[in-house]
Amino acid sequence: MLKFLARGTALAAMIAASSLAHAETLKMWGPEQITEPLVAQLWNGIKADFEKANPGVTVEFMPPTGTISNGAVQAAIQSDVGPDVILTNSGIGRISVVKNAKQVMPLTEQYEKRGWKDKIYPWLYTELKGQFGGEIYEVPDGLDALGIWYHKDLFAQAGWKIPATWAEFETLMKSIRDTGLQPIAIGPRTTGSAGHLFGNLMQSASGKDVVGKALRREIAWDDPSVAAGAIRLQKLVEAGYIKKEMAGLDLDGASRLWFNKRAAMFVAGPWFTANARKAGYDLANAGYAPMPSDIKGAAMPTGGVGWSWLVPVNSKQPELAMKWIDFMLSDAVMKKRAQDPASTMIYPREIPGLEPPTPVLKAIFATAAGGVGYNPSVYLPGTVLDTYFQVIQGLISGQIGGEDGMKQLQAKMAEAK
Amino acid sequence: MVSPETPGSKVMGPLSTTPAVAGHTGGKPARMSRPRTAGSIPADGDARTAFWLMAPALALYAVFTLLPIVATFWLSFNSSAGFNTSASFVGVGNYAKAAQDPIVWKSLVHTFIWLAYHVVMAGGLGLLLALAVSRLRITQVFFRTAFFLPHLVSLAVVGVIWANIYDPFFGLLNTALTRIGLGAFTQGWLSDPALVLFSVNVASSWQGFGLYMLLFIAGLQNIDRSLYDAAEVDGANALQKLIYVTLPGLREVMTFVVSLAMINGLKGFATVFVMTNGGPFYQSELITTYIYRLAFQSQDHGLAAVLCILLSLLAIVITIVFNRWRARLSR
Structure with a gap:
């Protein structure tokens, strides 16, 4: 009996050892x-x-x-x-x-x-x-395909819609602000979130070609054609369409503001569906549109x-x-x-x-099928990224102007290999 | 490790308290020796035993402290993008780069402000609460424990909790201010450049004051009661007793607490990293957070090493200067 047990144990050990060897x-x-x-x-x-x-x-x-x-x-x-x-x-x-x-x-x-x-x-x-x-x-x-997420019900009740031109978009933001809601929520403490909105603004203000050239260093970042997006962000902050306090928010904090319908719009990509689900937000109520632009064909999501x-x-x-x-x-x-x-x-x-x-994913896929612009967070050299995100924080907290911010960015781009 | 004893053993065993006596050494000057006792260890054995007993600790110290220090110095003279890359010698290039980097200077200033906030808020609150709690009779243990509890919470968790408290739209602080009719005082606690360092430091100090409070309570318990009795006889009021008896009695503890708070202040990292990541626009950047950013985000290990050395020097210099100042005051 003992012999049998010993053999059995040895056999089991050999099998275990051989399976471990292959595991x-x-x-x-x-x-x-x-x-x-x-x-x-x-x-x-x-x-x-x-x-x-x-x-x-x-x-x-x-x-x-x-x-x-x-x-x-x-x-x-x-x-x-x-x-x-x-x-x-x-x-x-x-x-x-x-x-x-x-x-x-x-x-x-x-x-x-x-x-x-x-x-x-x-x-x-x-x-x-x-x-x-x-x-x-x-x-x-x-x-990724970053664009504007909005609440369908809120927009329908107020008769709002994402317009085609920048001037109309500013009017929309004014209407939203006047109701006591935050027009756009942003959480720049999470660096990616800062870049999402900023990339959209650059695309809207400068178009894909100009942003592409800036990323390839064919145009300086402080060139007026590139700096337009930064100046746009500065003006949105000055007008109170983006509150300075948002510089202290991270992605979760800003999302919370949007999910609770205290903010009307949020710049995000398809991944935001996961955040929405986690927050218990009804995804059927989420609308998606590219940021308006006065440049023909430039109203497109950004990504990469x-x-x-x-x-x-x-x-x-x-x-x-x-x-x-x-x-x-x-x-x-x-x-x-x-x-x-x-x-x-x-x-x-x-x-x-x-x-x-x-x-909402269907809407994102359909919008992205028409082309996707650059999200600089994805394309900028690693050594420039930190300055890029800090400049965005500086713009939102009102510490720096658009032109100065882009000058700092250009200086860092010049240093980068 | 015990070797047989021979006449003329050289030194005392580690646990012996018996005075050594002179012994004959064949015309040579008498050496110190000690009486033969059971289990005593000869000199060579002592040294060897001591070495082997210390070896594990020495090895750990060498691997985890000395080598990293040497490596940091070496790195500071090299340009390196990471541990997998070949480093190239750049001399004092990284030091020059650090001197020209405006963020280094900004983070240095912030580090000093942070340190001062920490000493005043965490140390000061620790002292105030120690004075209050030490007067309690029945509830002292409860309050001592309650005030110490935040110290048991990880700084990263503290950062997350306080970031939510400071949330400008849903946070406890702004909501409470609004509810009690003080809406005009609501702030962007983490977005206002003038407030952010203070706000984050409050969170960090909240986590730290409990330890300092306990140290002060221990110090208070060591003050001779008769000094208070004498002061009372002399007609001293509570404030005078505090100034002339309590605070001088806490001098040694205070030196220790302030040194500790300064070193902890210099090491400040986790709450800033979690709550602001150095922002907005570098307004809460400390040397420590910038080191992390350089080493792990930008992979500029050379410059990060220079800042590590700078931080270590700061800690050493501040501690020495403070202790000398204290020593001069107490003379």
């Missing part, structure tokens, strides 16, 4: 809203499918503690016990920070080897190839690559990380995500027959 864990950083039940449900399903397709592999989610903008991603990578694959806010500005610090792997070869270049929009691949001398460090997961997959240079499972990205780019997973009620973004390639899960 692999992929540590994944993200997604941001993983703690939200609906999002968690979607990602747990994806995780289960991946684990089923890759026996012996366990995917472990690491809830993100922040982004590249606040240094959390860099700190996680530097710890050397960080994630094997990362999903985070991206764009050339942010990616350049981790690329310059040699914290992420180049993935160019994988685009060819694994066919990733055919799994994203051709224009997106061309854009990525043009960023770091042909080397690519990210795989886009989602695109919003979220990307990155593989840290110290990933313990680089091959598995590539497999995971393969899996995420597959038709099955992309369609599953796009149709899921937890969906919060525009996907990096066209998904035929896709029916967005909420009316």
Whole structure:
């Protein structure tokens, strides 16, 4: 009996040891809203499918503690016990920070080897190839399209609508302010939120071509054609359409103002559906429109690559990380995500027959189909971003004028490599 | 580690309190030795034992304190974008860059203001509450505990709580002011450039005063009661007793508390990072938050290292100057 037990135990130990030898864990950083039940449900399903397709592999989610903008991603990578694959806010500005610090792997070869270049929009691949001398460090997961969110019921009751011209938009803001509501809520303590509104204002005041030229340094940031957006923000603050007190708000605080209908408009992207759901806001009541512009064709959302997959240079499972990205780019997973009620973004390639899960997402997708302008937060060099966000805070808190702010920004751009 | 004792053992064992006696050493000058006792350790053994006992602590100290200090100095003379990049020697380039960076100067000024606020608000409140609480008889333990509780809350959590209290539209503070008819006093506590550093420091000091209060209470308990009796006999009133008995009696504790508060003030980071991230427009930027921003956001490790050295020097100089000043006063 004892012999039998001993043999049984030894056999069990051998099986356990052999399965342990084959067991692999992929540590994944993200997604941001993983703690939200609906999002968690979607990602747990994806995780289960991946684990089923890759026996012996366990995917472990690491809830993100922040982004590249606040240094959390860099700190996680530097710890050397960080994630094997990362999903985070991206764009050339942010990616350049981790690329310059040699914290992420180049993935160019994988685009060819694994066919990733055919799994994203051709224009997106061309854009990525043009960023770091042909080397690519990210795989886009989602695109952003930032525009004005408004309450359909509030607008209908007051007879308001998002107009076509800037002058009419100012009139609208005056009407809103006169009712005691905040025309626009903004939470610039969260840097991204500051950039969302400012990018929209730049697009509206200068148009896509001018903003693009400024980002490529073909025009100075303090050139009047570029500084127009900053001056517009200064004037909105001076007119009381954006309260100075908002400089002390973060994204949550500003969102709260909008969800409680104390603010009429909010500049955000498709991801705001997750915030709205969390706040219990009825998404059917959310309307979406681009910021009005007097420049023909310039009334469009701003955006760019919003979220990307990155593989840290110290990933313990680089091959598995590539497999995971393969899996995420597959038709099955992309369609599953796009149709899921937890969906919060525009996907990096066209998904035929896709029916967005909420009316507001449908409106965003339709608006973005007409073109998307630049969100400078995504395209500015990493070393300039901090100044960019601080200048926006300075404009909202009334500490600096539009022209001076853009001069500071230009000085920083001139310093940046 | 205990070696056999030999005649003429050199030094005393670590726990021995017996005076050493002179012994014969064959014409050589007499060495200190001690009586042979069971379990005593010879000199070489002592040194070796001491070394091995200290080795783990020394190793940890070297790895986590000395090496980082050396690395910080090394980094400050190099241009480095991160631990995975090759650093290039730039001499005093980073120091020159720091001197020309207006945000460094701004954050330095803010750090001094922050430090002063912390000493006055956290230290001052700690002293006031210690004086009040120490007079209580039955409820002293309750209030001592209640006032100390905020100190147990993480600074990051404190930051989140106070950021909500300061929310200009939904926050407790502005709402309360409006409800009691003081709506004219509502402020953008975190957006007003003139207020933001003060507002954030209130949150930080709220978290810190409990510790200082306990230290002051301990100091108050050590003051000789007879001094108060004598003062009363001399007809001193409460204020005079405070000025001439209590405060002089707290001198040593006060020196300690002020030193501690100054060092804690210099280390201020978490509440600013959570509540304002240095904004708006650098109005609450401290040296510490700027170091974080440079090191982890901009990946400018060289400049960040220079500011780390500057911060350390500040802490050393401030502490030395303050203690010398106190020593001169007490002479």
